[in-house]
Amino acid sequence: MRIKETSLNGVFLITPHIIKDQRGYFFESFKRKLFNKSSIPIEFAQENHSFSYKGTFRGLHYQLNFPQGKLISVAVGRVVDFVVDIRKGSPTFGKSESFILDDIMHESLYISEGFAHGFYVESDQAIFKYKCTESYHPEDEYGINWNDSELRLGLTNKDPLVSEKDQLLPKLKNIDQNLLPTFN
Numbered sequence: 001m002r003i004k005e006t007s008l009n010g011v012f013l014i015t016p017h018i019i020k021d022q023r024g025y026f027f028e029s030f031k032r033k034l035f036n037k038s039s040i041p042i043e044f045a046q047e048n049h050s051f052s053y054k055g056t057f058r059g060l061h062y063q064l065n066f067p068q069g070k071l072i073s074v075a076v077g078r079v080v081d082f083v084v085d086i087r088k089g090s091p092t093f094g095k096s097e098s099f100i101l102d103d104i105m106h107e108s109l110y111i112s113e114g115f116a117h118g119f120y121v122e123s124d125q126a127i128f129k130y131k132c133t134e135s136y137h138p139e140d141e142y143g144i145n146w147n148d149s150e151l152r153l154g155l156t157n158k159d160p161l162v163s164e165k166d167q168l169l170p171k172l173k174n175i176d177q178n179l180l181p182t183f184n
Helices: 032-037
Strands: 002-005 011-015 019-021 024-026 046-053 057-063 070-076 078-085 096-102 108-111 115-121 125-132 141-143
Touching: 002 032, 057 078, 070 078, 070 096, 078 108, 078 125, 096 108, 115 125
Parallel strands: none
Antiparallel strands: 002 011, 011 108, 019 024, 046 125, 057 115, 057 141, 070 108, 070 125, 078 096, 078 115
């Protein structure tokens, strides 16, 4: 397993060593020693699974008072995963990065607290899994509109399937600064 910090401080791409033979494959998806070495939390409060169809965009979400670090992966299918740095005072504030997560490479991503997160489903269907360092508090959910051109997500589908709630999310520049996390 290889853990590499991305261009966004606090976001790590985790690439497993996959062993394949005629029976199938095997890989380690978690190793405490390596996670500790990279300062990735090893205790989680909640694990979620979502099922989505091709063309679905979920996000971009974040929590403010009960922030969540997230360890994410795709069990079935292929998604483009998006992370946006929304930490006031961060040198990469407003910057985004995207990652392909699928059931072939089995890479996972750890996203620290203070980032907005979303994903777009490229395969016919996808099962997306994520462990969170904090429980979900619906009253503490915030988000940024997926279609905010200043984020430069590079999404090729200009008409994805997006929930009504997510369609109403504001652009980053229109969010009250008191509703954004602070860079530590």
